Amino acid sequence: MTRAKLAEQLRQRLQEGGEIPSEALAGFDDDFIVSSYLDTACEDCGKKLAEGVDVDQVLAESRDLDDFFNLCVNTKDHVHAFAHVRWPTEL
Numbered sequence: 001m002t003r004a005k006l007a008e009q010l011r012q013r014l015q016e017g018g019e020i021p022s023e024a025l026a027g028f029d030d031d032f033i034v035s036s037y038l039d040t041a042c043e044d045c046g047k048k049l050a051e052g053v054d055v056d057q058v059l060a061e062s063r064d065l066d067d068f069f070n071l072c073v074n075t076k077d078h079v080h081a082f083a084h085v086r087w088p089t090e091l
Contacts, residue, residue, distance in 0.1 A: 001062040007033040009065035 007030035015022055028036075038050035053075050062068035 001059050001064065001068060003034055003059065004030055006059060006062075006065065006068060007031075010034065010037060013065065 010033050011025055011028075014020055014025055038048065038055060040049050041047065042049075049069075049072055053072050058068060058071045058075075062071055
């Protein structure tokens with residue numbers, strides 16, 4: 001999987017979930033979308049999703065978004081609760 005494909009699947013999931021307006025989502029570039037997820041901290045321990053993970057390697061091994069998240073979580077000490085991404089409400 002590439003970063004562009006990861007960003008595409010993240011956008012799709014956000015659109016399906018109605019978490020942010022489609023108009024706002026269209027204004028975010030791929031790097032912003034991906035880094036927003038990778039920089040999301042665990043609600044329990046505060047570690048970031050990408051902390052201690054070779055993101056490029058995980059991307060290379062991932063088939064899709066769910067696989068990417070599963071591989072990231074599997075490299076951690078415990079299952080993290082990455083439930084809330086804080087998206088800006090204005091561009």
